[in-house]
Amino acid sequence: xxxxxxxxxxxxxxxxxxxxxxxxxxxxxxxxxxxxxxxxxxxxxxxxxxxxxxxxxxxxxxxxxxxxxxxxxxxxxxxxxxxxxxxxxxxxxxxxxxxxxxxxxxxxxxxxxxxxxxxxxxxxxxxxxxxxxxxxxxxxxxxxxxxxxxxxxxxxxxxxxxxxxxxxxxxxxxxxxxxxxxxxxxxxxxxxxxxxxxxxxxxxxxxxxxxxxxxxxxxxxxxxxxxxxxxxxxxxxxxxxxxxxxxxxxxxxxxxxxxxxxxxxxxxxxxxxxxxxxxxxxxxxxxxxxxxxxxxxxxxxxxxxxxxxxxxxxxxxxxxxxxxxxxxxxxxxxxxxxxxxxxxxxxxxxxxxxxxxxxxxxxxxxxxxxxxxxxxxxxxxxxxxxxxxxxxxxxxxxxxxxxxxxxxxxxx
Amino acid sequence: xxxxxxxxxxxxxxxxxxxxxxxxxxxxxxxxxxxxxxxxxxxxxxxxxxxxxxxxxxxxxxxxxxxxxxxxxxxxxxxxxxxxxxxxxxxxxxxxxxxxxxxxxxxxxxxxxxxxxxxxx
Numbered sequence: 334x335x336x337x338x339x340x341x342x343x344x345x346x347x348x349x350x351x352x353x354x355x356x357x358x359x360x361x362x363x364x365x366x367x368x369x370x371x372x373x374x375x376x377x378x379x380x381x382x383x384x385x386x387x388x389x390x391x392x393x394x395x396x397x398x399x400x401x402x403x404x405x406x407x408x409x410x411x412x413x414x415x416x417x418x419x420x421x422x423x424x425x426x427x428x429x430x431x432x433x434x435x436x437x438x439x440x441x442x443x444x445x446x447x448x449x450x451x452x453x454x455x456x457x458x459x460x461x462x463x464x465x466x467x468x469x470x471x472x473x474x475x476x477x478x479x480x481x482x483x484x485x486x487x488x489x490x491x492x493x494x495x496x497x498x499x500x501x502x503x504x505x506x507x508x509x510x511x512x513x514x515x516x517x518x519x520x521x522x523x524x525x526x527x528x529x530x531x532x533x534x535x536x537x538x539x540x541x542x543x544x545x546x547x548x549x550x551x552x553x554x555x556x557x558x559x560x561x562x563x564x565x566x567x568x569x570x571x572x573x574x575x576x577x578x579x580x581x582x583x584x585x586x587x588x589x590x591x592x593x594x595x596x597x598x599x600x601x602x603x604x605x606x607x608x609x610x611x612x613x614x615x616x617x618x619x620x621x622x623x624x625x626x627x628x629x630x631x632x633x634x635x636x637x638x639x640x641x642x643x644x645x646x647x648x649x650x651x652x653x654x655x656x657x658x659x660x661x662x663x664x665x666x667x668x669x670x671x672x673x674x675x676x677x678x679x680x681x682x683x684x685x686x687x688x689x690x691x692x693x694x695x696x697x698x699x700x701x702x703x704x705x706x707x708x709x710x711x712x713x714x715x716x717x718x719x720x721x722x723x724x725x726x727x728x729x730x731x732x733x734x735x736x737x738x739x740x741x742x743x744x745x
Numbered sequence: 746x747x748x749x750x751x752x753x754x755x756x757x758x759x760x761x762x763x764x765x766x767x768x769x770x771x772x773x774x775x776x777x778x779x780x781x782x783x784x785x786x787x788x789x790x791x792x793x794x795x796x797x798x799x800x801x802x803x804x805x806x807x808x809x810x811x812x813x814x815x816x817x818x819x820x821x822x823x824x825x826x827x828x829x830x831x832x833x834x835x836x837x838x839x840x841x842x843x844x845x846x847x848x849x850x851x852x853x854x855x856x857x858x859x860x861x862x863x864x865x866x
Contacts, residue, residue, distance in 0.1 A: 359794070362786075362792045430832040431832050432798060433829070699830070700791070701791050
């Protein structure tokens with residue numbers, strides 16, 4: 334048997350698309366969109382964006398209390414992180430096709446401010462985003478870590494680092510900080526520690542949890558969030574090891590279903606167990622599941638609820654009525670050949686007041702503000718609400734416009 | 746349609762896309778299968794710089810005589826532009842989106858003469 338040499342490599346580091354990588358250059362067409370669409374007159378807030386926190390892991394670990402875990406994370410170069418943060422199988426970068434994954438670590442930034450601030454500002458300024466809610470990336474799977482004490486320690490260290498090194502330094506960046514839902518009493522302490530920190534606009538539950546969201550041990554978490562007037566975000570994630578997804582053989586399959594499925598499970602539990610009745614002042618935002626799942630779930634739950642109201646005795650109205658009062662991030666908005674379905678979806682979810690623009694940048698399926706701005710059935714008010722106004726209300730934001738927009742306004 | 750000078754013939758290669766700007770429009774141009782192809786450097790999906798990403802061959806699946814998948818392979822007879830923003834792929838030869846041929850890159854007619862490349866725009 335003769336083996337053919339594997340000579341093909343279509344995404345080498347020498348490819349011009351990667352070797353001189355710069356976010357501003359990659360997104361030059363986004364900046365043109367921002368100028369052509371007159372975003373200087375819009376306040377745009379992106380409620381779901383990311384950075385790669387593991388690139389700053391040595392810094393983050395300086396904020397970790399447990400010296401043994403800190404040592405584990407710092408040991409053997411970057412290898413030690415495998416003990417702290419679960420590794421996801423999956424080709425987010427599509428084997429190099431989405432070049433910012435391979436290019437990112439080659440991007441040159443000035444010594445100050447923090448590298449993550451510079452990189453974040455670059456994409457924000459290119460897209461015309463004024464304020465961004467920044468979330469981690471690998472830590473979206475932290476809730477699946479088998480050692481709950483590791484989840485708590487990583488969450489606390491990350492939150493401290495984020496507040497001190499990023500949020501404190503840039504008023505255009507905010508965050509819903511990580512809430513370790515698998516350890517409720519620690520989650521409560523986390524709320525007390527971070528709720529009043531600069532730039533903290535809410536708390537985030539991530540991905541697959543070890544207990545359902547309606548579990549009684551979580552009630553004090555929700556009460557405390559309500560007391561602080563802080564919204565709770567449910568950031569979806571895929572988890573290939575989940576038995577319901579395990580038969581899927583492709584990344585596209587598990588990604589397409591997993592992100593929606595994750596929030597479908599949480600939402601079903603949340604609504605049918607009457608959480609909106611128990612915590613009526615607690616706002617929830619459902620993040621990164623697209624939009625198509627919302628009308629699907631509304632129809633399924635309403636249909637069965639009307640036949641089986643005794644199964645959900647806490648409800649005083651239809652499941653869809655509760656869902657319509659919740660908030661949703663927009664990405665990844667389903668935009669291929671579906672304008673009629675999209676319009677119905679927007680109506681069913683009261684998008685004008687409940688939908689919040691999100692990019693998910695720098696992830697592979699990111700959405701630009703034009704995905705909202707260019708929707709033909711939205712009027713000017715709806716566009717402004719979705720692109721920034723709804724986030725301003727939900728997060729009680731004091732809007733900070735980007736410097737280039739203020740300069741552009743001066744110049745007329 | 747007016748013809749504009751794009752670049753010198755010697756600027757073109759069959760491995761790297763040359764990006765030229767004409768009247769404020771970026772055009773990606775490359776030699777491909779003995780031809781010269783030129784497309785607007787804007788992806789019809791969300792506007793990414795589609796000509797500046799990787800060029801990748803079509804991915805195909807090889808079967809045995811019972812339709813059982815044996816392995817995947819690259820088909821280098823069909824090369825694609827890959828938009829670096831989201832990975833949408835377009836056939837270099839026609840500009841058609843691989844996922845839906847109704848969606849196409851905007852193509853420009855180019856002429857090579859006297860060592861120079863002209864585009865109709």
